[in-house]
Amino acid sequence: MKTKSGALVLTSEYFKIILDEVHVKFKKKHKLTKLPKTFQLYGYGAFDENKPSLKHDFEAIGSEFINGKYLYDKSRDLEKGKATIKLNEYYKSIILLYIGYEDFEFFLDKYKLSEEEVKKQLLLINDDSANSTYYYLNYFFGEEDIILKGQTIISNNWTKIQHVFMYPQEDGSLKEHYSHGTIVSQGDTIYIRTKTLSSGRYINGSSEIYYIGHQEPSNINYLVGTYSNFDVYSNTVAGRSILEKCESRQAMEEKSKDFNIPSYIALEIRNKRIINNSKVPKHYLELSDKSPFASIYAKIPGTYVLTFNLEDNFTEVIKFKVLASNYKIITLTENVYIEKDRIELLNKGTVINFRFNFSGIIAMERVNIYFKTFYLKNEKLIQDGVFSGIDNENRLVNGTVTINYTGS
Numbered sequence: 001m002k003t004k005s006g007a008l009v010l011t012s013e014y015f016k017i018i019l020d021e022v023h024v025k026f027k028k029k030h031k032l033t034k035l036p037k038t039f040q041l042y043g044y045g046a047f048d049e050n051k052p053s054l055k056h057d058f059e060a061i062g063s064e065f066i067n068g069k070y071l072y073d074k075s076r077d078l079e080k081g082k083a084t085i086k087l088n089e090y091y092k093s094i095i096l097l098y099i100g101y102e103d104f105e106f107f108l109d110k111y112k113l114s115e116e117e118v119k120k121q122l123l124l125i126n127d128d129s130a131n132s133t134y135y136y137l138n139y140f141f142g143e144e145d146i147i148l149k150g151q152t153i154i155s156n157n158w159t160k161i162q163h164v165f166m167y168p169q170e171d172g173s174l175k176e177h178y179s180h181g182t183i184v185s186q187g188d189t190i191y192i193r194t195k196t197l198s199s200g201r202y203i204n205g206s207s208e209i210y211y212i213g214h215q216e217p218s219n220i221n222y223l224v225g226t227y228s229n230f231d232v233y234s235n236t237v238a239g240r241s242i243l244e245k246c247e248s249r250q251a252m253e254e255k256s257k258d259f260n261i262p263s264y265i266a267l268e269i270r271n272k273r274i275i276n277n278s279k280v281p282k283h284y285l286e287l288s289d290k291s292p293f294a295s296i297y298a299k300i301p302g303t304y305v306l307t308f309n310l311e312d313n314f315t316e317v318i319k320f321k322v323l324a325s326n327y328k329i330i331t332l333t334e335n336v337y338i339e340k341d342r343i344e345l346l347n348k349g350t351v352i353n354f355r356f357n358f359s360g361i362i363a364m365e366r367v368n369i370y371f372k373t374f375y376l377k378n379e380k381l382i383q384d385g386v387f388s389g390i391d392n393e394n395r396l397v398n399g400t401v402t403i404n405y406t407g408s
Helices: 012-030 038-042 054-061 068-079 089-098 104-110 115-125 249-256 263-269 291-297 373-377
Strands: 008-011 084-087 134-141 147-155 160-168 174-186 189-198 201-211 222-230 236-246 273-276 302-309 315-322 329-331 336-346 351-360 364-372 380-391 396-407
Touching: 008 012, 008 115, 012 054, 012 068, 012 084, 012 089, 012 115, 038 054, 038 068, 054 068, 054 089, 068 084, 068 089, 084 089, 089 104, 104 115, 134 249, 134 263, 147 174, 147 249, 147 263, 160 189, 174 201, 236 249, 236 263, 291 336, 302 364, 315 336, 329 336, 351 373, 364 373, 364 396, 373 396
Parallel strands: none
Antiparallel strands: 008 084, 134 147, 134 236, 147 160, 160 174, 174 189, 189 201, 201 222, 222 236, 236 273, 302 315, 302 396, 315 329, 336 351, 351 364, 364 380, 380 396
């Protein structure tokens, strides 16, 4: 018999034996004649951290935070008469090591209950859907404007998840940050909700959404999605995240400690992050450091005719409108479509930057345009700006652009 990695589902009879062995080992280890009260024994609530507890014993064996109430909750399941009780992968490993077994196989060999009970236990062990565990590297653009990666473990038939985020330190070490959560599948999407450790207790953490199509998630090598969370400075953040599948736990652990980020990940992740600073504005001018220039931004709507002055006295003209109601950009040039656009105020509101990606019958493919904002004070004007970009023959181009602006 070969047990699989992941959670261990036990019959109530076998869980009772394991729990009894844990209690016996605890009394022997600490030279006690009887077990302490429940909260002290398991290590949760108002327990005394200076006295023996299973929480401290388990943490001394492993490297992760132990939720003392976890094993207590399982003992309550036994008292309530549940037919099967499940231990997650980490607790399974720690508990077996605590009572002196490298694998559940050795435990099962020692305790031969009735033939029917053994058969029920073996069926639970060999249930692939319950015991399969999947290992991933997780990537996201994090604090200090660097790409971070860590470990992600998915188990219990794609219903449980653990993240270990790895933060490089100046001395070359890694600081680990843990979160645990649940996965819910809905159609072609999976939703993840996690809790993270803060001041010795778990609080609500991130929300994540990944698209999986109409495939079994266990067959997907890359999960691409979005997250929202709190960063280490207590700012609310959101961004893009990628989970990359590993062939084993060992491979995941080794790769997660390598500071190098693959180019195919950096290309998709870098700068894909939104940060909301932890402050509550009292006035709209305090929304961000750009808010004082809102009155200038309000003058942007209107009709624009841009004439690009290219080489060999060639010009290209594009006409568009910025709507006053919602700042949406509408192309007014026939057979030209603006695929992507961006409007940004620079240099304390003195310069406008338009960024466009075009498709259709036009010489320009992509362009950055800069011009001064003080011209917007007039209702109708012609002014000059500069541009740089790529034309439809993939050549780098730059030059001057004439802007004919009519206010909305």
